[in-house]
Amino acid sequence: MGRFGDYQNELYLQGLAGAVPPFTTDPGKLEDAARQVLDPKPFGYVAGGAGAGATVRANREAFDRWRIVPRMLTDATDRRLATTVLGTAMPAPLLLAPVGVQTIVHPDGELATARAAASLGVPMVLSTASSHSIEDVAAANGEGPRWFQLYWPHDPEVCASLLSRAKDAGYTVLVVTLDTWTLAWRPTDLDHAYLPFLNGEGMACALSDPVFRSRLDKAPEDDLPSAILRWLGMVNGADHGWNQLPALREHWDGPIVLKGIQHVDDARRAADAGMDGIVVSNHGGRQVDGAVGSLDVLPEIAAAVGDRLEVLFDSGVRTGADIVKALALGARAVLLGRPYVYGLAHGGEDGVRHVLRGLLADLDMTVGLSGNRAVTALHPGILRRS
């Protein structure tokens, strides 16, 4: 087996010394494992979805409707999982999705995630709503590949300041999230009356920003509540328009990816606007309850724009087989959300690494045992709709 398969050997060999893995290797049990170690409020925040949870379920059901049809004797012993997307080389077509407020599950938060990602060469996407600053996460990430996700402030100078800090700190691709210009109805968090930002969590990028600070009457150290409300007013509650994308370009000379695309016409508009990529995503079912499963819209979108921009995918990815399915249906790479946060909750940096190494090993074996040699060559013909 290849490099990623080593983790399988490592775990089995531990058994000879009477040891077992730090926590489950079963993606289906990760959520429950995290429930055991987290308080109900942060657990609910991470695991929860919008409304009745219909789209959280739809994301999984969409994967279940596809099955892989394995081929034999294809000489898949040597596999190529590595790929390059928007100038970023990665060991497998996998990135860590932007997830805000990570200190609610572990004190090291995004710093631990950044270290684990860098140790494997897996790119991370840092959220604007992170609990550690752009610069501190970059330092923890070191030589690792990193992208920056923007919650797009309505104050253009604050926006420009965040982008120039991200650029200076070595983030190479900008991911602009479009589907969360206001938070959806999230009953779990509402029942807990829990919104972490109100405690000042997930505010590190803003509170460390000189231009944002210049907008405040009092320093955040003296009046945190006003700073929080000011920031929420800048990023929450009002949408932008397609006509504002050129303004973003003026402040970012690298690739730009639009995250949260679910309709083929929006994908075309992104391409028409000269965007470099999209993330086909419904935010892990956290925004529009009742929205279509993200994988259900991927084939149509990839067919329409896959030759014009990079099509990335997230929402519901849990296993190696899921990644194979998304790639076969037209994604160039996938983003992983909740599972790595559960790893973080369990064991900080080591916990994130355990989840990632497990997923990469599972992917490697699924690619090989289904008779495929290169992730870049996967196509719909390897699947059957069941």
Ligand SMILES: Cc1cc2nc3c(=O)[nH]c(=O)nc-3n(C[C@H](O)[C@H](O)[C@H](O)COP(=O)(O)O)c2cc1C
């Ligand atoms: C706790 C949590 C916080 C998130 N924060 C952000 C964020 O700050 N920015 C963003 O673009 N997406 C955010 N997302 C969405 C993820 O980037 C991603 O789209 C989603 O988690 C993918 O679905 P999955 O969790 O089923 O893998 C968040 C998701 C979770 C679970």
Ligand SMILES: O=C(O)C(=O)c1ccccc1
């Ligand atoms: O919770 C989320 O899904 C999310 O995207 C978010 C939004 C604002 C701040 C932190 C996370």
